[in-house]
Amino acid sequence: MIELEGLTKRYGTKTAVDHLSFQVRPGMITGFLGPNGAGKSTTMRMMLDLDNPTSGTVRIDGRHYRELDEPLKYIGALLDAKAMHGGRSAYNNLLCLAQSNRIPERRVGEVLDLVGLTAVARKRSKGFSLGMGQRLGIASALLGDPEILMFDEPVNGLDPEGIHWIRNLMKSLAAEGRTIFVSSHLMSEMALTADHLIVIGQGKLLADTSMADFILQNSRSFVRLRSPQQERLRDVLHGAGFTVVEAGNGTLEIDGASTEKLGELAAAHQLTLHELSPQRASLEEAFMQMTAGAVEYHAHGTDVHGGEPAASGPAWGANSGWDPAPGPEAGQSGEGV
Ligand SMILES: Nc1ncnc2c1ncn2[C@@H]1O[C@H](COP(=O)(O)OP(=O)(O)OP(=O)(O)O)[C@@H](O)[C@H]1O
Ligand SMILES: [Mg+2]
Numbered sequence: 001m002i003e004l005e006g007l008t009k010r011y012g013t014k015t016a017v018d019h020l021s022f023q024v025r026p027g028m029i030t031g032f033l034g035p036n037g038a039g040k041s042t043t044m045r046m047m048l049d050l051d052n053p054t055s056g057t058v059r060i061d062g063r064h065y066r067e068l069d070e071p072l073k074y075i076g077a078l079l080d081a082k083a084m085h086g087g088r089s090a091y092n093n094l095l096c097l098a099q100s101n102r103i104p105e106r107r108v109g110e111v112l113d114l115v116g117l118t119a120v121a122r123k124r125s126k127g128f129s130l131g132m133g134q135r136l137g138i139a140s141a142l143l144g145d146p147e148i149l150m151f152d153e154p155v156n157g158l159d160p161e162g163i164h165w166i167r168n169l170m171k172s173l174a175a176e177g178r179t180i181f182v183s184s185h186l187m188s189e190m191a192l193t194a195d196h197l198i199v200i201g202q203g204k205l206l207a208d209t210s211m212a213d214f215i216l217q218n219s220r221s222f223v224r225l226r227s228p229q230q231e232r233l234r235d236v237l238h239g240a241g242f243t244v245v246e247a248g249n250g251t252l253e254i255d256g257a258s259t260e261k262l263g264e265l266a267a268a269h270q271l272t273l274h275e276l277s278p279q280r281a282s283l284e285e286a287f288m289q290m291t292a293g294a295v296e297y298h299a300h301g302t303d304v305h306g307g308e309p310a311a312s313g314p315a316w317g318a319n320s321g322w323d324p325a326p327g328p329e330a331g332q333s334g335e336g337v
Helices: 040-047 090-100 106-114 130-142 160-175 187-193 211-218 230-239 259-268 283-294
Strands: 002-011 014-024 028-033 055-060 075-078 148-152 179-184 196-201 204-210 221-226 244-246 251-255 275-280
Touching: 002 040, 014 040, 014 055, 014 196, 014 204, 028 040, 028 160, 028 187, 040 055, 040 148, 040 179, 075 130, 090 106, 090 130, 106 130, 130 148, 130 160, 148 160, 160 179, 160 187, 179 187, 187 211, 187 283, 196 211, 196 283, 204 211, 204 283, 211 283, 221 230, 221 259, 230 244, 230 251, 230 259, 259 275
Parallel strands: 028 179, 028 196, 075 148, 148 179
Antiparallel strands: 002 014, 002 055, 196 204, 221 251, 221 275, 244 251
């Protein structure tokens, strides 16, 4: 269990982490989510005593990091995959860590096997690809067989197979009762991985919720309609008491109605439809709305501050490829469609 109380970090006038209080509990994956610059890495560094808080505390199983006798056996972390000695082999990088932390050498072979690097164990790590580097970083986090594991953006730069592998690894570690704390700036990734969610923006806590609750509260469902007789269709819908949102490109969006009902209404008025489809606003969009006021770095010409969620293009995380269908919220409908 990790407990943060009023954790704050200021760099000059910049407040990177602002009175954060939350707990990271065992037996589950806690996702730590926030846009670029939100303070995720700074928080993680303070958890590991790599940075001093301006105020507030972090406790790991009730103790400060520096009070842990053999810290790698309590908490393993991947913060920066490049933080390895490039001239050393994967094996020797891990052996150094093991020897300086009183971890038996046989564990080096075990973790290399676990992360799939046995074949390149004797190769210098500076020649490793990004994905191999991430795997080596994960091996070092696992070296002390700790109960608590912390990963800062572990899927960055990984191919789909690598992402799938890390996701399953974290799930199996959590199923063993371990505490898993993993940061990301992609809601789509967290939706598939995390059981619990901590969201921060500009260093402040925005949400501390179970993933299931976040999904329930944030997946808006609606029906999208397109017609060559859009004006008439809109009048008919208004006349039937529906609230119609014009979503651009000639599409209309209607909340709280089924496709059957809308299709029949259009047919009764002899209106041609080119589209009649149930839709669900993505969790990525819900997350962007939540953090809209807290996004520091975004491209010009993109609208992070709203408009209709489904109408506005994502300002960041645009390439996240979130597809509502395979996500865990599939089947959890809000208003009936
Ligand atoms: N050593 C430092 N000196 C000054 N400012 C810093 C330092 N480290 C971080 N910051 C600032 O603190 C804020 C939080 O940075 P941090 O790296 O923790 O964010 P993050 O959530 O990890 O972002 P990202 O998703 O881009 O990794 C940023 O505005 C950053 O510029
Ligand atoms: Mg970071």
